[in-house]
Amino acid sequence: MKRRLLLWALGGALSGVIWPLAGFAFANVEVGQVLQNEDMPTLGGGHAPFLSRKALANVFIFFRPNQDHSLATLKAMALCEKEFAQKPVRWVAVVSDSAEKAAVQATVAEAGIQMPVLVDEGDHLYGKLGVRLHPVVGIADDKFQLVAYVPFHEINYCDMVRVRIRKALHEVDQAAVDRVDNPPKALMPDDIPGAVAKRHVKLGELLLRSRRWDKAAENARFAIEKLPAYAPAHALLGNALAGQGRCAEAGKSFETALRLDPANQAAAAGRKGCAGK
Amino acid sequence: MASRSFRLVTVLAALATAPGALAAPAKGPRASTKHSFKVNLAPLPPSEKAAWSHAPYEAGDCSICHVNADPKKPGPVAKAGNDLCYSCHEEFQEVMARKYKHPPATESCLNCHNPHNSKEKKLLVAELGTLCKDCHRQIKDLAEKSKVKHGALDQGEKCANCHNPHGANIEKLLIQLPFDLCVNCHSVDNMKDHNGVTLTNFKKWLQENKVWHAPVAAKDCSACHRTHGGENFRLLVAEYPAKFxxxxxxxxxxxxxxxxxxxxxxxxxxxxxxxxxxxxxxxxxxxxxxxxxxxxxxxxxxxxxxxxxxxxxxxxxxxxxxxxxxxxxxxxxxxxxxxxxxxxxxxxxxxxxxxxxxxx
Structure with a gap:
């Protein structure tokens, strides 16, 4: 009993250290648990192992024929398969032996995958892992630990699988996975903080070149109202005022700009130009 | 004008084959290859009142963008392509660095915007929905002919409620993951569908019920709902019995x-x-x-x-x-x-x- 407890504790500790449990995956196997390898018949009539020790990423795709999501997934994975062709990634597709062979062959041909297609006799592997959804992609490392479980997603599925393969290859970290899973909001240009103010400063700078001092000052004031701590806006206002011969007022704007950004060249040059006026 | 028409056709032909264009159904072409209307990039004639005017144009100094300041003879633009626009619109360095880009935006801002003035918001060359659906004709058909319609397509910002027409970090140029977009609107108690049926307040429902179906947890509403319009109730992508x-x-x-x-x-x-x-x-x-x-x-x-x-x-x-x-x-x-x-x-x-x- 003591020995069993010790083994259980050791196993639990190791799984936690190597691959912290990342949540429920297949019905019977969670991310972080070790999968059993097995030799399986292939669609072509031979045999192939489910997993390989030589691969840093063992990618397996459970699919069904005559199903739109499976076909779309296999097509996407066919591209991924090529993309990772030179890397230690091993791909297999797995299909139930209850699926009609001709339909499976047609799906495989249409998808263009090159990976072996393993036939799961009596749904043995399906039952062992508890595969409830199709398609689903699993990724195991070279120690056969399940490191990712990715059920079908209509949006960004390929990106989600790709980044997890790259993580298994130690090319990216968890932060990269998180960025793909939770991509930043694609703000509209006007909603990007500071964008509108900065745009008006750029326009104002162009107006300065045309000696349109009043319009340049107008744009500068608008920008300052939107983004008060933006040094170039104050520098612009200073130079627009200086252009109008209002160096006393301009000086205050140059000082503000240089306080916000001591390296602001437009403000430094403007202040120099106003010196003594 | 002839050369511009040719350029538009070229651009939109590229759009039809390039990845990352706005959402289209899984089957069939992504978008058509030319605008069905004449795109005029000149300022509106004085007889037509502009609702929106570009700040440089409003400033009255053509030399901001053109080689000459004279409004009667502005000459060609000072910089080629989008670089001219980006010289003020610096935020586009970030926008166009996003993973998914709208090919017409990559090619030329002028495919959709009039650089002088317009009757449309954002200086668009046509009303937003019309502009998008003029190329994305399958979406237009889906939106107009489907039995079940989605209010998001013709309310608020229309297509831009969900899609960023410049660049995005998500496929189909989605602004956010589908769930985040959907819950933005479906978080009130009294929203009705086209038949007057009250729709679920999902924010509340999901807060009260913590075991989420996998597509919900994955923020992938599109796995089950066809967001542009469909034939099944609740815009479901396929049949599902409505009764017990x-x-x-x-x-x-x-x-x-x-x-x-x-x-x-x-x-x-x-x-x-x-x-x-x-x-x-x-x-x-x-x-x-x-x-x-x-x-x-x-x-x-x-x-x-x-x-x-x-x-x-x-x-x-x-x-x-x-x-x-x-x-x-x-x-x-x-x-x-x-x-x-x-x-x-x-x-x-x-x-x-x-x-x-x-x-x-």
Whole structure:
């Protein structure tokens, strides 16, 4: 009993250290648990192992024929398969032996995958892992630990699988996975903080070149109202005022700009130009 | 003008084949190859009142963009392509660095914007919905001809409610993941569909029910809902019985079988397909697979979120008055049970109690 407890504790500790449990995956196997390898018949009539020790990423795709999501997934994975062709990634597709062979062959041909297609006799592997959804992609490392479980997603599925393969290859970290899973909001240009103010400063700078001092000052004031701590806006206002011969007022704007950004060249040059006026 | 038309055709031909264009149905071409209307990039004539004016144009100094300041002879623009626009619109360095780009935006801002003035917001060359659907004609057809319509397409910012027409970090140029976009609107109590049926306040529902269906948890509403319009109720991508009883036909469950294995219901005996079994007797088959009064998925399962595991509902609306019949599901160490519900208390066993043999 003591020995069993010790083994259980050791196993639990190791799984936690190597691959912290990342949540429920297949019905019977969670991310972080070790999968059993097995030799399986292939669609072509031979045999192939489910997993390989030589691969840093063992990618397996459970699919069904005559199903739109499976076909779309296999097509996407066919591209991924090529993309990772030179890397230690091993791909297999797995299909139930209850699926009609001709339909499976047609799906495989249409998808263009090159990976072996393993036939799961009596749904043995399906039952062992508890595969409830199709398609689903699993990724195991070279120690056969399940490191990712990715059920079908209509949006960004390929990106989600790709980044997890790259993580298994130690090319990216968890932060990269998180960025793909939770991509930043694609703000509209006007909603990007500071964008509108900065745009008006750029326009104002162009107006300065045309000696349109009043319009340049107008744009500068608008920008300052939107983004008060933006040094170039104050520098612009200073130079627009200086252009109008209002160096006393301009000086205050140059000082503000240089306080916000001591390296602001437009403000430094403007202040120099106003010196003594 | 002839050269401009040629350029537009070239641009839009590229759009038709390039990845990352706005959403189109899975089958068929992504977008058409030319605008159906004449695009005029000149300032509006004085007889037409502009609602929006570009600040440099408003400033009255043509030399900001053109080689000459004279409005009568502005000459060509000072910089080629989008670089001219980006010299002020610096934020586009970030916008166009996003992974998914709209090819017309990459090619030329002028494909959609008039650089002088316009009757449309954002200086668009046409009304936003018209502009998008002029190229994305399959979406136009879907939106206009579908039996079930989505209000988001013609309210608020229209296409731009969900898509960023410049660049985005998500496929289909989505501004956010589908769930975040959907819940932005579907978080009120009194939203009605086109038939006047009240729609769920999902923010509230999901807060109250913590067991989320995988596509919901994955923020992938599009896995089940066709957001531009469709033929099935609630914009579902495939058929799903709307009622408690239905004769069993796999076609009725096309939505669920898009991900779930139909054998869960079609096979009477199993040791592997489901844990809702008594020994090997498949209880999904027992409940659902009937030629007349098969219980539909909704009889026992919540499709978005539930309080109980396996998305099992607390209760189901039963009878013409929608009386709520409790399911009283309990998970047990060896299986589970449903107590005093549609039937008297029944339990099932399919795994060993601690240290004991499984019922197989």
């Amino acid at each position: 009883y239905a004769p069993y036909d796999p076609k009725n469950y096309a939505l669920c079988y898009g991900c779930h294995n139909e054998k869960v219901v079609s096979v009477p005996e199993t040791k592997t397909l489901t844990n809702f079994r008594d020994g090997t007797r498949n209880l999904h088959y027992v409940h659902v697979n009937k030629p007349d009064r098969g219980r539909t998925c909704r009889a026992c399962h919540e499709v978005h979120a539930s309080k109980q595991p396996h998305h099992i509902r607390d209760g189901v609306p039963y009878g013409p008055k929608g009386w709520i019949l409790k399911i009283n599901y309990t998970k047990t160490p060896t299986g589970g049970q449903c107590a005093k519900t549609c039937h008297e208390t029944k339990s099932y066993v399919n795994r060993p109690a601690a240290g004991g043999p499984a019922k197989r």
